[in-house]
Amino acid sequence: MANTAKETLEPVKLDDAKSSGTGVGPNRAPVRRGKPAMKILLVVLALAIIAISVPLYRYYIAWESTDDAQIDGYVYPVSSRVSGYVTRVTVDDNQYVEAGTVLVQLDPKDYEVALTNAKATLANDQASAAALLTNVPITSVNTLSQLSSAQADLENAKAGLVAAERQFDAAQATLRQAEANDLKGQDDVNRYKPLAAKDEIPQQRYAQAVDSQKATAAAVEAARASAAAAEQAVTQARTRVAQAQAQLQYAETGPQQISVQRSRAQAAEAETQRATAAFEQAQLNLQYATIVAPVSGIVGQRSVQPGQNVSAGQQLMTVVPLDSQNIWVTGNFKETQLKYMRPGQPVKISVDTYGRTYDGHVLNIAGASGARYSLLPPENATGNYVKVVQRIPVKILFEKGQDPEHLLRPGMSVEPNVKVK
DSSP states (O other): OHHHHHHHHHHHHHHHHHHHSOOOOTTHHHHHHHHHHHHHHHHHHHHHHHHHHHHHHHHHTTEEEOSOEEEEEOOEEEEOSSOEEEEEEOOOTTOEEOTTOEEEEEOOHHHHHHHHHHHHHHHHHHHHHHHHHHHHHHHHHHHHHHHHHHHHHHHHHHHHHHHHHHHHHHHHHHHHHHHHHHHHHHHHHHHHHHHHHTTSSOHHHHHHHHHHHHHHHHHHHHHHHHHHHHHHHHHHHHHHHHHHHHHHHHHTTHHHHHHHHHHHHHHHHHHHHHHHHHHHHHHHHHHHTEEEOSSSEEEEOOOOOTTOEEOTTOEEEEEEOOSTTTEEEEEEEEGGGOSSOOTTOEEEEEETTTTEEEEEEEEEEOSSOTTTTSSSOOOOOSTTOOOOOOEEEEEEEEOTTSOTTOOOOTTOBEEEEEEOO
16 A cells, blocks of 8 residues: 555656756756757748748749640631542541642542633633734724725715716707707698698708708607616716715714724623633632642541542541641630739640640730630529629640640640749
C-alpha cells in the first residue's frame, strides 16, 4: 500500500515542479530551451509563407485562365463544280495532301466535246463579225457613190423629159400644119373637080391638086406618127424621171443603211463575245473535271467512290488545314474574367493531348455571350430569373512557328492562360 501511494504521489510532484518552474528534475532544462526555438521557427515559417504567397498571389492575379476552351479551325468542304462520272479518287480519309493535289477525277470526254463545239462556234462568229465590220466602210462608199449617181441620173432624166416635151410640141405643131394643108388640099380637089369636068380648068391642074392632096394626107399620117412617137418619148422620159427620183430617195437613205450595217456588225460582235464566253466556260468546265485540294491539310469525311455520278455542288470530302495560321483557340471565359482582358495580350496555351504549352495572343473578344449565339437563346424576362455568370468566347491565335509538326487538331481541349496585367 505504501509503495502504491508513493508511486502515485511521484508523478504529481513532478507535474507541480514543471508547472511552478521551481522543481528540480532532469526534464526542466530542455523545456526551457525548446520554447524560444519553436517560436523562432514558427515566425520564420510564417515569414517564408508570406514571402512566397505574395509573389504567387501577384503572379496569379495577373493571369486569367479557363478549362472551357478548345482548338477551332476552318474545315474546307470539297465539292464538284460540275456534274460527271467519277473515274478516279486518289486520296483516303486521314491522308495529308498539299494544296493543288488531285483528289477526284471526273470523266472529261463530254467537256472536251463541248469545248471543241464552242471553239468552232467562236471561229464562225468571229468570221461573220469580221465580214460585217468590213462591209461598213464599203456600204458608206457605195451609198455616197449611189447618191451622186442618182442625182446625175435625175438631172439627165429631167433634161430628157424637157427635150421630149419639146419634140412632142414640135410634132403637134407639124401635125396641125399637115392637117391644115390636108384640109386645103381637100378643098382644092373638091373645088377643082366640077370645074375640070366642065373643062373650065385644065385637067392637069386638077391632077396636080389631087396629087397635092394625097401628099398632104400622107404628111398628116407621118405627122401623127411623129406626134405619137413624141408623146411616147415624153411618157418614157417621165418614167425615167420617176425612176431617177426613186433611186435618189433610196440613195439618200445612205446614212440609215450605214447605221443598219453598223448595227449588224455590232450584233455580230456581241455574238462573238457570247461565243467567247461560252468557249471560256467550256474551258473552265473541262478544268473543273479535275478536282484538287483547295488547301494543304488532312482529308476527312470522304464520301465519293469511283464509278459514282456526282452533281454540281455535291460535297465529296473535307480538308482540314493544320497550319498554325489556320487554327486558333476559342476560350469561353467568365464575364467576370474580362475586366482587364484586351486584344494583343500574351497567352500560354496548355494542350491536354500532349501536355505541352504553346505561345499565343488574344485576337478579339466576341460580340455576345455563347448563350446568345445558341439556337435557342435563354429568355430572362420571367419572374423566376436567376443570375448566372455568362461565358464570352475569346479568340486566341497561336504565334507563328508554334506547331511545325502539325500536331494540333481542331476540337482538342486546351487551357489558355491570358496575362491581363
